Amino acid sequence: MADKTGKASSEPAIERGDTQLLATLGYKQELRRHYSTIQVFAIAFSIMGLLPSIASTLSFSIPAGPVGMVWVETLRYTSPGWSLTRNVGWLAASVFIFIVGLAMADLASAMPTAGGLYFWTHYFSDEKWKNPLSFVVGYSNTIGLIGGVCSIDYGFATMLLAIVSIARDGNWSASRPVVYGTYVGCVVVHGLIATFFARIMPKIQSACIVTNIGLVIATVLALPIGKAVNGGTINSGTYVFGQLENLTTWPTGWAFMLAWLSPIWTIGAFDSCVHMSEEATNAAHAVPLGILWSCGLCGILGFLSLAVIASVINTDLEAVMGTAFGQPMAQIYYDCLGKSGALGFMAVVALVQFFMGLSLVVAASRQSWAFSRDGALPFSSFFRHVSKRIRYQPVRMVWGVVVAAIIIGLLSLINAAAANALFSLAVAGNDLAWMMPILCRLVWGQERFHPGVFYTGRFSKPIAVTAIAYLAFAIVLCMFPTLGPGPTPEDMNYTVVINSALWGGALLYYILYARKTYKGPQMTIDISTPFSSTDGIITPPDSDDAYITPH
Numbered sequence: 001m002a003d004k005t006g007k008a009s010s011e012p013a014i015e016r017g018d019t020q021l022l023a024t025l026g027y028k029q030e031l032r033r034h035y036s037t038i039q040v041f042a043i044a045f046s047i048m049g050l051l052p053s054i055a056s057t058l059s060f061s062i063p064a065g066p067v068g069m070v071w072v073e074t075l076r077y078t079s080p081g082w083s084l085t086r087n088v089g090w091l092a093a094s095v096f097i098f099i100v101g102l103a104m105a106d107l108a109s110a111m112p113t114a115g116g117l118y119f120w121t122h123y124f125s126d127e128k129w130k131n132p133l134s135f136v137v138g139y140s141n142t143i144g145l146i147g148g149v150c151s152i153d154y155g156f157a158t159m160l161l162a163i164v165s166i167a168r169d170g171n172w173s174a175s176r177p178v179v180y181g182t183y184v185g186c187v188v189v190h191g192l193i194a195t196f197f198a199r200i201m202p203k204i205q206s207a208c209i210v211t212n213i214g215l216v217i218a219t220v221l222a223l224p225i226g227k228a229v230n231g232g233t234i235n236s237g238t239y240v241f242g243q244l245e246n247l248t249t250w251p252t253g254w255a256f257m258l259a260w261l262s263p264i265w266t267i268g269a270f271d272s273c274v275h276m277s278e279e280a281t282n283a284a285h286a287v288p289l290g291i292l293w294s295c296g297l298c299g300i301l302g303f304l305s306l307a308v309i310a311s312v313i314n315t316d317l318e319a320v321m322g323t324a325f326g327q328p329m330a331q332i333y334y335d336c337l338g339k340s341g342a343l344g345f346m347a348v349v350a351l352v353q354f355f356m357g358l359s360l361v362v363a364a365s366r367q368s369w370a371f372s373r374d375g376a377l378p379f380s381s382f383f384r385h386v387s388k389r390i391r392y393q394p395v396r397m398v399w400g401v402v403v404a405a406i407i408i409g410l411l412s413l414i415n416a417a418a419a420n421a422l423f424s425l426a427v428a429g430n431d432l433a434w435m436m437p438i439l440c441r442l443v444w445g446q447e448r449f450h451p452g453v454f455y456t457g458r459f460s461k462p463i464a465v466t467a468i469a470y471l472a473f474a475i476v477l478c479m480f481p482t483l484g485p486g487p488t489p490e491d492m493n494y495t496v497v498i499n500s501a502l503w504g505g506a507l508l509y510y511i512l513y514a515r516k517t518y519k520g521p522q523m524t525i526d527i528s529t530p531f532s533s534t535d536g537i538i539t540p541p542d543s544d545d546a547y548i549t550p551h
Contacts, residue, residue, distance in 0.1 A: 014282050018112075022278060025113050026523035027373075031278045031366075032392045035202050037286035042205035044270045044294035047148070047360045049208075050301050051215050052155065052353035053266035054309070055329035090306055093263040094299030096470040101270055101295040102456055103438045103467040105288030108274050109452030112283035115370030115521065116274035117141045120437035122520040124445025131520050132510055137436045138371045139506035141271070144429025145364035148269055149187065149405045151426050152357040154412055157182040159350040162327040166334060166342050170324035176413050183409050186354065190361045191402035198391040201362065208355050215348055216301050220308040222345070226337040227312045235311045249484025257477060264427055264474050267298045271434060272363035275370070288454035312336050364401045369394035374521050376514065411494075427478040428499045435471040438464050 019029045035043070107120050118138030122130045160182060161174040174182075194201070224234055250258065273280075273290035280286045314320050314335055323331035329349070333342035372380040387395040441449055442464050456463055479496040481487035510518065 018281065018283050021284060022113065023525055025111055025119070026521060026525065027113060027278075028525040029278065030386050030392065031114075031394075033279055033281050033283075035205075035276055035280045035286070037280075037282065037289055038209070039202040039205045040273050040276055040280045040286045040290035041293045042202075042209045043276055043359050043363060044272045044290055045212060045297065046205055046208035047152075047269040047272055047356050047363065048266060048294060048298045049152075049352050049356035050212055050266065050298055051219060051305060051329075052159070052349050052356060054262065054302065054305055055155075055159065055327060055349055055353075090263045091299070091303050093260045094267060094295075094302065096466070097263065097267045098292070098295045098299060099463055100434060100438075100467040100471060101291045103460075103464045104271065104274070104434060105291045105454055106449075106451065106456055106460055106463075107437060107441065108277070108287040108291060109284045109454035110450060111452075112274070112277035112280070112287050113370070114275050114278045114366045115374065116277060117271060117367075117433045117437055118371065118376075119521050121440050124437060124440035124448060126444045131515065131518060132507070133436060133440065134520055135376060135510045135514060135518055136503060136506050137433050138374075138376050140429045140503060141433035142364070142368050142371055142377075143502050144426050144431075144433055145269070145272075145275075145360065145367055146401055146404050146408065147429055148426035149190075149357060149360050149364055149401065150408050150411075151265070152353060152360055153186045153190070153405065154179070154183050154409060156186055156350060156353040156357060158326055159330075159346060159353055162325045162330040163343060163346045163350060165325045166330060166339060166346065169339070173324060173326055180409060180412050183412065184406055186357060187361075187402050187405050187409070190358045191399055193358055194361050194365065194398050195390060195393065195395050198393050204355065205359065208352070208359070211348075211352055211355070213301070215352055216305055218348075219345065220304060222341070223308055223312045223332070223336045226341060227335070230336070230338065232312070232336065235313070235315065254480075258480060260474075261427070261478060263299075263302065264478065266302060267295055268427065268430060269360060269363065270294050271430065272360065275363045275366040278370075279366075284452045285454065288452075361398065361401055361405075365394055365398040368401060369397040372397065373524070374518070376518050411498075428475050428495055429502070431471045431475045431478075432503070435468055435475075438471075439468050442468070 015033055018033060022029055108116060111120060111123070113119050115138065118134040118141065121137045122134035125133050157179050158174075161179060165173055197204070227234060270291045273287045273294070276290075277283045277287050280290075309329075309332060312335075313332055320328050320331050325331055325334065327346075330342060330346050333345045337345065368377065369384060369386075371377050372383040374380075377383060383394075383397045383400055385394070385396050387393050442461065446461075479493060479499070481491055481493045483491045487493070
């Protein structure tokens with residue numbers, strides 16, 4: 001690219017193209033673009049943190065037995081004249097989640113912006129519903145991501161304390177206040193790292209790819225070898241891929257469906273790629289690839305990991321669930337590798353989970369910052385500030401996420417059911433936020449959609465329909481009590497209560513106050529004015545003009 005004098009432009013062509021594309025969406029460039037395609041993928045893959053996520057959610061899948069953990073079991077319900085066949089498990093859920101990723105990748109390539117989900121909802125919706133729907137989606141996505149921070153860091157706290165329990169031979173287990181205190185310390189440390197180590201954050205994400213894949217490879221090799229060396233017996237293929245169990249009081253078929261909660265929670269947060277759009281180079285290309293690479297690789301490696309775990313797990317599943325270590329995965333490592341091996345592997349698993357939480361704090365702060373930029377959050381004028389002293393980071397919003405996570409985490413002090421709601425809170429909130437823009441595009445905005453460099457073509461519409469049906473089912477699924485019908489207060493799944501209150505509260509807040517102030521995404525630039533470059537960031541000048549239609 002050359003300027004009017006014929007000299008090469010000082011701004012890289014790709015970066016300038018990203019800035020101009022963002023300008024067509026109505027926003028000036030305020031954050032620093034320093035994430036490559038690999039690093040955008042890495043932030044989602046790091047958040048998924050395969051082995052730690054599986055470890056944190058094994059309690060959802062173990063009650064369904066190895067089949068529910070791994071991949072496919074054919075359940076035949078027969079009665080005179082008919083039969084019903086259903087395929088369930090990790091592999092089946094992974095396929096549906098990848099389809100959701102394809103639908104999101106279409107939108108992310110066309111309109112890459114940090115507030116993607118609520119922005120797309122507003123753009124595609126019918127005029128009457130633009131503001132209320134985008135408002136609820138933005139809140140649902142924000143709360144879902146903060147709920148993800150809560151669930152990941154709570155999982156880290158239980159893992160770290162499980163290591164202490166292993167070191168003491170299971171003679172000590174952490175109380176709820178101790179778990180919560182550990183959780184709070186973890187969240188605060190994440191806030192400090194996200195604030196003061198922004199320069200090396202992309203490199204941290206790249207390192208997380210190696211750590212995550214290395215942990216999976218080490219685990220799938222060490223578990224069967226360790227069990228064989230210690231005189232144990234490897235479970236047969238018939239057991240791994242065909243053993244039926246039901247440790248709940250639900251009918252067997254529904255118990256298997258509840259096993260989907262593990263992959264649903266694990267292969268999540270790929271929308272974090274979308275929220276990094278304004279810090280990604282060649283965003284229209286990098287963001288959709290980050291979504292699909294993270295979904296696909298996590299699905300494949302998760303299937304491999306769970307197959308190996310099922311091959312070495314103690315066939316007394318109730319003993320594994322009731323482990324004194326407080327973590328089924330800790331018990332599995334202990335049974336196969338002994339105390340020292342379990343300590344070593346659980347330390348690495350906990351470390352990976354720690355960086356999962358860090359990555360999600362970063363992603364959640366970007367979504368929340370984008371939402372405050374459009375005036376939707378309380379105290380938006382305060383939280384939308386970008387610090388120029390600390391490498392163009394939304395520092396205030398980072399700490400807003402930290403404080404919100406600490407408050408929501410108080411649920412873990414109530415009982416196990418309330419703690420489990422932290423996991424489902426992330427699923428329900430994000431699934432609604434993922435579903436609505438896809439639905440709005442399908443119902444109202446098909447003619448307004450202009451594909452980006454990534455596009456699924458003629459398959460785009462059936463992909464969207466499938467994604468919507470799956471997400472609606474996933475939202476319902478994550479609200480069921482996991483142990484059976486007629487739950488006690490201790491066994492109740494409070495997700496339905498929490499999410500209904502949050503969604504209802506967002507609508508009520510909109511009706512009573514925000515409808516007067518929230519007008520959807522707001523234009524922050526005047527695209528008729530030339531671009532300029534300051535401190536390495538290409539920025540068009542400010543403007544208070546109204547939001548413009550992307551093209």
